Amino acid sequence: METQAQIGRLFRVLRKNRISFIGIILAFLITAIAMIAPLISDNPNEQHVLRQYEPPSLSHLFGTDEYGRDVFARVVWGARISLLVGVLSVFLALVFGVAIGVIGGYKGGVIDEIILRVVDIFMSFPILVLGLFVLAVMGSGISRVIMAIALAMTPRVARLVRGTTLSLKEMQFIQAARAIGQRDSKIIFFHILPNVVGDVIVMGALWVGTAILVESSLSFVGLGISPPTPSWGAIIRDGLDHLRNAPHIPISAGLAIFVTVFSFNLVADGLRDISDPKLRG
């Protein structure tokens, strides 16, 4: 109930905040395009070797690449990969991060101290390096990329949630729940978690953007999603060798990354303005 009311309030305020509203519409559009990708092109890997490096035209909106593949189709299919990786990895990170953060913040003591130390250590690694490290051990592929990014982001989620839990713990309604002798598990599930959700949603949007950036970086260095699966980072890497005669290849994939991450950042930025009244415009 509380969560529902919170989310409802969030959306009402969101509509008033123009910046994040544009972001939401953009993110929604991109998701829609990703969903109907099979209608746009049934096979992004279809090759027409005689039509190499064609510049953008009406039949090939973003031109063609070195195998004569339609770059537009690849970028659209790439959106599916990016969104899948972005959303799933953040979701996994949220599940683990919230659990770790709530336990640490609520229990306190030695457990909290250990969690905090380990989380701090992991946070000083660049996300990209953590991702690379995990992929070095597990090998590449889409599910592994998702796991690697989720692992790299979990400490960040845990850190945030721990802080919120700590401050919630001192609030009167939690103290009251304790005073009437409610069990810890009940307090955590019914009082702490619903109040953590708001914070997590705000940062979640930002993290999805970050996850998409990390995925494209991993694929760009050739350690993420393996060809011929169309991933934006990989499209840019392949296009880099043909920058002179076919700049449209990396540019269209790069713009796709930019617009997607930008839209998520807009949403996050708007949400943060709302949640931090001091900075509200």
Add this chain to the structure above:
Amino acid sequence: MPTYIFKKFFLLLFTMWFVVTLIFFVLRSVPGGPAYTALGPYATREAVKELERKWGLDKPIMTQYSSFLRKLFRGDLGESYISGIPISRQIRETLPYTLDLTFAGMLIGIIFGVPLGLLTAVKRNSTIDYGGRVFSLCGLSFPEFFLGVLLIFLFSVKWKIFPAMGGGDLDNLGSRLLNIVLPGCTLGMVMISFISRMTRSSVLNVLQENYIRAARAKGLTEFLVIFKHALRNASIPITTVVGIYFSILMGGAIMTEVVFTRPGLGKLMIFALKDRDYMLLQSSLIVFTGFVFVINALTDVLYAFIDPRIRR
């Protein structure tokens, strides 16, 4: 203060030990082991065994670990599994390129980011503010490697002003500078976005303090209020955050080095990863993270130095 520094130093040592140990054990848990991965799926069992013997991987894991720690303590990073070149030499050769790049990125970030953040905070909710904020959001949303590709396309392929590849000659200042321009701008762009956002929010926070109201009330010019009172106090959180962003900077440096084929530490790490050279990967990861941790600890100390409230 000395106790604080001592505590930080001890924590840094502990952190480094933890990370080094983690890297050591995790890299040895690669399915099939490093030797198998290096040789590929067609290698015979005997070949893998032979390579493991050569690399000392056949010894008990704790023996390997203690000899690894002992060597590391003496600064011996071992030899590359594949080329046999001492890794400390490889790192010595690549480090200047990474240092140049991170320094340039940070410098550009501070020079442009702080004024931009200050301007957007002071002119809050004006067109300038919105423009500046959208600009910095764009910078955050731009993958640095794509920015690199765009810069290469414009300045190297089209207009042929700056070189697209390599790091230049380290002993030749001209070539060193010429080669840092594009990578430095690529990384700097990201830093401008982070730093200007941080500056904006901390200046906004400070501007609401009572001492600002007092400064205005006693009739100080707005210029003095902003530069003497607001910016000075806001610079404390900015300093720490610049330290925190160092890890982002280092992450960005890897991608920038890859795009510009700059022979730095990040490129070395990616190279080791692709070549499955686990010894090189292990050492470059240790140096890389060690670098980040030392800088973070230094920022903490610096922060405590500026703001006595932290020293508790």
